[in-house]
Amino acid sequence: MLNPLQRRMLTRRLLQTVPVLILATFSVFMLLKLLPGDVAITLAGENASAERIAEIRQNYGLDKPLLIQYATWAWNALQGDLSSSLLSGEEVTTTLARVFPNTLFIVCYAILISIVLGVPLGILAAARAGGLADRMVMLLSSIGVALPNFWIAMIFVVAFALNRTWFPATGFVSPFEDPLRAIWYATLPAVALAASGVAEVSRQLRSSLVEILQSQHFRTLHAKGLPFRSILWKHGLRNVSVNLLTVISLLVNRTLAATVVVEVVFAIPGMGNTIVNATLQRDFPVVQGAVLAMVLTVITVNLVTDMLYSVLDPRISQQ
Amino acid sequence: MRKTRTQTINALPPLRRRQVLAGMAGVAAAGLLPRGAFAQDGNVLKIRGNANPSSLDPATGGAGSDHVYLYNFYDTLVDWEPETLAPKPGLAASWEFPEPKTLVLKLQEGVTFHDGSPFNAEAVKFNLDRARTAGVSNIKSDVANIAEVEATDELTVTLTLSAPDTALPLILSDRAGMMISPDALGNDPEATVEREPVGTGPWTFGSWTDGEKITGSRFEDHWREGVPGVDNVEFVIIPETATGLRAIQSGQVNIAYQLDERQQQLIDKMPNLTLVSGPTLYIYQLYVNSARGALQDVRVRRALSLAIDREAYVAATQAGVGEVATMNLPQAHWAWSEAASKHVYHDPEEARRLLEEAGYGDGLELDFRGYPDQASVQRQEVLMAQWKKIGVTGRFRNAPIAEVAGAFFGEEKAGDLLLSAWTGRPDPSLTYALLYSEESYYNPGRVTPPEGYMEALQASRESTDQADRAAALARVQDIAMEAHLSIPLSIRYEVDATGEAVTDFVANLLGKPKFRDVKLG
Numbered sequence: 001m002l003n004p005l006q007r008r009m010l011t012r013r014l015l016q017t018v019p020v021l022i023l024a025t026f027s028v029f030m031l032l033k034l035l036p037g038d039v040a041i042t043l044a045g046e047n048a049s050a051e052r053i054a055e056i057r058q059n060y061g062l063d064k065p066l067l068i069q070y071a072t073w074a075w076n077a078l079q080g081d082l083s084s085s086l087l088s089g090e091e092v093t094t095t096l097a098r099v100f101p102n103t104l105f106i107v108c109y110a111i112l113i114s115i116v117l118g119v120p121l122g123i124l125a126a127a128r129a130g131g132l133a134d135r136m137v138m139l140l141s142s143i144g145v146a147l148p149n150f151w152i153a154m155i156f157v158v159a160f161a162l163n164r165t166w167f168p169a170t171g172f173v174s175p176f177e178d179p180l181r182a183i184w185y186a187t188l189p190a191v192a193l194a195a196s197g198v199a200e201v202s203r204q205l206r207s208s209l210v211e212i213l214q215s216q217h218f219r220t221l222h223a224k225g226l227p228f229r230s231i232l233w234k235h236g237l238r239n240v241s242v243n244l245l246t247v248i249s250l251l252v253n254r255t256l257a258a259t260v261v262v263e264v265v266f267a268i269p270g271m272g273n274t275i276v277n278a279t280l281q282r283d284f285p286v287v288q289g290a291v292l293a294m295v296l297t298v299i300t301v302n303l304v305t306d307m308l309y310s311v312l313d314p315r316i317s318q319q
Numbered sequence: 320m321r322k323t324r325t326q327t328i329n330a331l332p333p334l335r336r337r338q339v340l341a342g343m344a345g346v347a348a349a350g351l352l353p354r355g356a357f358a359q360d361g362n363v364l365k366i367r368g369n370a371n372p373s374s375l376d377p378a379t380g381g382a383g384s385d386h387v388y389l390y391n392f393y394d395t396l397v398d399w400e401p402e403t404l405a406p407k408p409g410l411a412a413s414w415e416f417p418e419p420k421t422l423v424l425k426l427q428e429g430v431t432f433h434d435g436s437p438f439n440a441e442a443v444k445f446n447l448d449r450a451r452t453a454g455v456s457n458i459k460s461d462v463a464n465i466a467e468v469e470a471t472d473e474l475t476v477t478l479t480l481s482a483p484d485t486a487l488p489l490i491l492s493d494r495a496g497m498m499i500s501p502d503a504l505g506n507d508p509e510a511t512v513e514r515e516p517v518g519t520g521p522w523t524f525g526s527w528t529d530g531e532k533i534t535g536s537r538f539e540d541h542w543r544e545g546v547p548g549v550d551n552v553e554f555v556i557i558p559e560t561a562t563g564l565r566a567i568q569s570g571q572v573n574i575a576y577q578l579d580e581r582q583q584q585l586i587d588k589m590p591n592l593t594l595v596s597g598p599t600l601y602i603y604q605l606y607v608n609s610a611r612g613a614l615q616d617v618r619v620r621r622a623l624s625l626a627i628d629r630e631a632y633v634a635a636t637q638a639g640v641g642e643v644a645t646m647n648l649p650q651a652h653w654a655w656s657e658a659a660s661k662h663v664y665h666d667p668e669e670a671r672r673l674l675e676e677a678g679y680g681d682g683l684e685l686d687f688r689g690y691p692d693q694a695s696v697q698r699q700e701v702l703m704a705q706w707k708k709i710g711v712t713g714r715f716r717n718a719p720i721a722e723v724a725g726a727f728f729g730e731e732k733a734g735d736l737l738l739s740a741w742t743g744r745p746d747p748s749l750t751y752a753l754l755y756s757e758e759s760y761y762n763p764g765r766v767t768p769p770e771g772y773m774e775a776l777q778a779s780r781e782s783t784d785q786a787d788r789a790a791a792l793a794r795v796q797d798i799a800m801e802a803h804l805s806i807p808l809s810i811r812y813e814v815d816a817t818g819e820a821v822t823d824f825v826a827n828l829l830g831k832p833k834f835r836d837v838k839l840g
Contacts, residue, residue, distance in 0.1 A: 169569035
């Protein structure tokens with residue numbers, strides 16, 4: 001299925017992920033250790049004695065040198081054991097299996113909205129470049145890019161969950177349990193997340209399309225008597241597909257990061273909420289496991305994007 | 320192939336504005352489809368939980384926010400009146416001190432644990448011994464005064480104490496008094512029920528999904544008449560208060576407790592919500608290191624306290640929801656003392672005079688410590704503005720709680736004053752012992768308390784009569800406040816919101832609500 005060039009690229013990319021993974025998890029580990037606060041004090045309770053705190057540190061291996069702690073974690077992680085939460089005792093792999101699909105569902109929903117709305121708006125703006133529609137789309141997308149997700153989220157909650165009770169204000173239903181209710185619960189958070197996505201996709205698509213439509217190549221097509229419609233659909237969109245793919249892959253990664261805030265606003269039991277709570281409580285196995293999962297996702301998205309580049313434009317894998 | 324694709328693309332119609340709008344409407348409509356599916360289950364009491372519990376085993380957990388969950392699955396040996404925290408019977412139907420170092424508990428008859436095993440003196444002995452000695456216990460210090468536990472007969476437990484301690488009944492209203500089924504622990508004190516609590520409480524444990532929800536269902540054999548008021552209970556864990564308020568506003572939960580004081584105004588404006596509010600033991604105060612520089616002089620400490628207009632402080636920092644604190648207890652508490660409250664009032668003239676007398680007429684610069692969150696910084700600004708009027712200046716150095724508290728109370732002894740809070744303890748004698756005893760962690764300068772203080776404190780633990788205890792504690796508070804060993808500022812009020820169907824929910828002075836009597840109308 002893959003040609004030798006693509007296979008070589010895949011191998012190279014896979015090898016590059018190893019240092020990225022080590023660097024990401026190690027820096028998060030060190031950052032957590034730099035933060036003031038001690039999980040042993042949290043675990044020991046309100047009136048704990050110094051001996052009890054020391055005992056807890058010893059039980060959890062928190063008294064060992066930092067490098068040893070990291071190496072132990074990394075070695076276990078390599079064997080698929082991400083250890084357990086220091087606070088709840090739940091295995092980190094179980095936690096991730098529970099919360100990660102929720103985040104992925106909302107991210108995919110948001111990306112879908114970004115594409116479904118962003119692409120037509122971008123085409124519309126490019127096709128009517130300089131016209132009223134173009135200016136409206138650009139105005140809206142400027143607003144979309146400028147407004148923070150969490151603020152949009154809160155405005156949506158007030159408008160569509162409190163004033164008009166069309167959608168629930170908080171909470172989440174798993175798509176595996178009840179797909180329709182899952183969509184209903186995820187709509188407001190997904191739309192809030194997608195606001196900047198729609199803006200980004202339409203802006204980028206518009207500017208690439210406008211640029212291409214003004215190129216000599218397209219002037220020639222026009223001179224040959226091709227109708228504008230077929231120039232736009234047949235030649236224009238294919239030429240901007242690589243740009244669009246780049247925008248979407250960047251968007252996936254950014255949306256994944258934006259869930260940290262939006263999940264808190266909507267009380268969604270996803271990765272964002274898990275990372276925020278675990279960080280506040282210095283529950284480092286959970287933070288480490290979650291970061292590892294996020295990094296792996298980003299790497300996978302980038303890898304898939306790279307492979308798709310070479311499908312869309314074979315020149316890329318030859319370079 | 321190539322031809323077909325070209326044809327397909329060419330066959331596509333151009334995109335019109337109308338079609339774009341229709342597409343947008345379609346996406347919105349898709350979200351509206353399952354609206355009918357959203358309805359409150361009438362027999363489930365849904366409560367917004369503030370934090371994921373640290374553990375559902377009362378002896379191994381550590382967070383103050385756990386109690387709200389634990390009360391549903393466990394009963395305590397001693398209960399308290401919600402308004403005053405005066406002790407009243409719980410699993411122990413009565414108790415007495417036949418002599419100062421012996422406490423005898425008579426247990427309720429006919430109580431069983433959720434697993435069907437009987438609740439009796441042996442079970443109490445097992446639990447108290449586990450709390451005192453087990454390696455897994457986090458509450459050893461709470462019950463440090465218990466030297467021996469004896470199951471005298473089926474329903475009588477005798478505790479031998481190492482020192483007279485009449486604070487013990489109220490200590491048994493807290494974690495130490497929550498009884499776990501010994502069978503559920505396999506009669507092994509080192510075992511835990513952190514994820515599957517088994518007690519005698521109004522609801523049996525259903526499930527706990529971390530950071531998401533905790534459920535319980537009615538315990539049919541519960542010993543109290545008409546308890547619980549609702550068949551099922553479900554805690555939806557939402558740490559963020561604004562999100563919590565939105566959850567109750569939209570009807571997704573029935574009760575949201577411990578909301579922010581500033582949210583009271585919002586709750587008042589929402590027609591479908593009822594506000595439940597009242598004082599708590601949580602008190603905003605300044606911890607004073609009386610071993611440092613100018614603060615060694617009681618006149619300086621007194622001046623700092625008199626300079627503060629506490630009414631204005633409550634209005635500015637708590638949106639008027641709260642009360643002025645004149646000691647380390649709220650006015651509603653059974654041990655609050657009128658005489659002791661006379662030391663704390665607002666008199667900037669007197670404050671200036673005191674500073675002058677102490678030799679700081681030209682001004683005094685102090686090293687303040689605090690926390691960096693927005694609400695804390697606002698409190699600091701109000702205080703600095705008021706102190707400026709008597710010539711006291713300085714700067715707040717802010718850092719996260721663990722870091723600041725470690726530096727201020729620990730070995731480093733950094734900073735003159737710390738703006739923080741005291742969360743309260745079930746028995747006031749614990750509060751006063753922890754705040755001002757010479758070796759106590761919360762006494763940053765480790766200064767010796769004034770003469771007579773420790774004796775008065777001990778006296779408060781020797782009587783069993785509440786009026787006598789209140790009188791003894793009044794003496795304790797009078798000494799502490801006269802010496803201005805800390806500067807109390809204001810009492811935090813519980814701010815809870817209930818939805819339309821909720822009845823019989825009351826706030827309590829401990830600030831940790833119980834839900835067993837709540838009904839859904």
